[in-house]
Amino acid sequence: MKNNLLNEGYSDKNKLLFESGYKDFIFTQKKRYIDIGFCSGANLLGHNLSFQDKILKNYIKKKISNFSSPNLHAQHLSNNLKKILNNFSKFIFCNSGSEANLKALRIARAITNKNKVVTATGSWHGSVDQFLFKSDTKLKNVKLSDGLSEQERKNLIYIPYDDIILTKKILDKNKKKISCVFIEPVQGCLPNIKIKSYLKFLSNYCKKNNIIFVFDEMITGIRSNMSTAQKFFNINTDISTFGKAFANGMPIGFIGISEKIEKKIKSKKLSIYFGGTFSGNSFTTYFAKNYLDFLKKNKNKVFKYLNGISNEFEKKINKFCIKEDLDVKVYRYFSMLRVVYSSKNIHDRISRDFFEKEKINKIIEFKRFLKKKGIYYPNNGIIFFSYSSSRKNINYVMNTFKIGLKKFFS
Numbered sequence: 001m002k003n004n005l006l007n008e009g010y011s012d013k014n015k016l017l018f019e020s021g022y023k024d025f026i027f028t029q030k031k032r033y034i035d036i037g038f039c040s041g042a043n044l045l046g047h048n049l050s051f052q053d054k055i056l057k058n059y060i061k062k063k064i065s066n067f068s069s070p071n072l073h074a075q076h077l078s079n080n081l082k083k084i085l086n087n088f089s090k091f092i093f094c095n096s097g098s099e100a101n102l103k104a105l106r107i108a109r110a111i112t113n114k115n116k117v118v119t120a121t122g123s124w125h126g127s128v129d130q131f132l133f134k135s136d137t138k139l140k141n142v143k144l145s146d147g148l149s150e151q152e153r154k155n156l157i158y159i160p161y162d163d164i165i166l167t168k169k170i171l172d173k174n175k176k177k178i179s180c181v182f183i184e185p186v187q188g189c190l191p192n193i194k195i196k197s198y199l200k201f202l203s204n205y206c207k208k209n210n211i212i213f214v215f216d217e218m219i220t221g222i223r224s225n226m227s228t229a230q231k232f233f234n235i236n237t238d239i240s241t242f243g244k245a246f247a248n249g250m251p252i253g254f255i256g257i258s259e260k261i262e263k264k265i266k267s268k269k270l271s272i273y274f275g276g277t278f279s280g281n282s283f284t285t286y287f288a289k290n291y292l293d294f295l296k297k298n299k300n301k302v303f304k305y306l307n308g309i310s311n312e313f314e315k316k317i318n319k320f321c322i323k324e325d326l327d328v329k330v331y332r333y334f335s336m337l338r339v340v341y342s343s344k345n346i347h348d349r350i351s352r353d354f355f356e357k358e359k360i361n362k363i364i365e366f367k368r369f370l371k372k373k374g375i376y377y378p379n380n381g382i383i384f385f386s387y388s389s390s391r392k393n394i395n396y397v398m399n400t401f402k403i404g405l406k407k408f409f410s
């Protein structure tokens with residue numbers, strides 16, 4: 001088929017063009033794959049389940065439409081969110097994680113009137129000009145796209161994830177100019193759960209120095225037993241951004257602000273622009289509200305199963321790698337997992353890339369092997385399981401991983 005798209009991936013010769021999905025399978029016109037990516041973690045419950053059919057049928061039956069105006073369905077969803085995310089006083093709806101992060105940055109800059117933004121090595125905050133960089137080994141910004149402004153490059157400061165001493169030095173040097181510290185609490189590039197003391201340090205530092213503390217909970221939000229990473233680590237943030245699994249595959253992004261931030265916006269009489277044709281659109285908000293009702297009703301069952309299979313995958317693959325002396329290790333935060341192709345002591349993206357560099361070709365071959373065996377391992381390397389991931393398929397995925405890891409990494 002002729003390709004008219006310039007979006008990433010479409011010009012690849014060996015691309016897969018997916019057409020449909022059901023439970024834990026996704027389909028091209030030619031082949032069925034077991035999904036272990038679930039729309040980059042958005043489809044927490046899986047693809048096309050019967051409860052979703054019911055919501056969509058009701059949406060049509062009730063003749064709900066989109067209005068680009070305040071609507072009842074957005075209000076209803078916000079009531080559900082308030083129960084799950086009770087540490088926030090207000091929410092702002094948008095349509096993607098990137099948009100939520102862009103607007104969260106705008107809030108931080110409006111309140112502080114400062115331009116410098118601090119993020120951690122290995123963080124990913126979406127397609128946002130201010131964040132489309134990565135850091136090199138010397139913590140210098142390297143752009144990930146053409147078309148970015150030099151000003152944005154200068155305004156972004158990297159701190160080394162999980163390194164309190166060097167982080168403090170960098171923050172001390174810049175603290176008067178920093179509007180916010182913007183961080184993924186647990187990173188997709190290395191889901192390291194032993195990060196509480198680092199996050200606590202950042203939170204305390206920000207409080208002491210009047211810096212706005214932001215968590216990007218796009219991946220972690222709702223994944224931890226229908227709660228957040230900030231609750232899991234018992235750390236408060238000023239602003240947090242969410243999306244993905246809050247709508248089980250429908251496009252969503254939103255921001256939660258604390259009472260302190262709401263008061264600042266009011267007392268400074270700030271006028272911050274949040275608008276957008278589809279912000280709080282009734283299709284997504286109606287769907288998400290009913291999905292969250294379903295999830296709440298089935299919470300214990302869903303998360304027990306989801307955490308159980310994810311834990312089993314992590315433990316069994318790691319045990320196998322130790323037994324077979326493979327230089328590979330699985331990291332996990334609830335149902336988000338990552339195979340890191342090194343068992344060395346890795347604490348951030350920079351060290352991960354350093355140890356994985358020599359294995360790049362093997363990793364590509366391993367991914368090809370999985371694809372041949374009917375397993376779709378997502379390009380971003382983050383494995384997500386869903387409530388639809390069946391025991392049978394998880395066992396098949398584990399056994400195939402074991403065969404492949406031994407074949408390519410012995």
Ligand SMILES: Cc1ncc(COP(=O)(O)O)c(C=O)c1O
Pocket residue numbers: 040096097098099101124125126127184188216217218219243244253
């Ligand atoms: C932590 C994090 N932040 C932001 C984003 C961007 O979200 P979106 O792709 O919905 O714009 C992602 C997407 O993968 C993410 O993982």
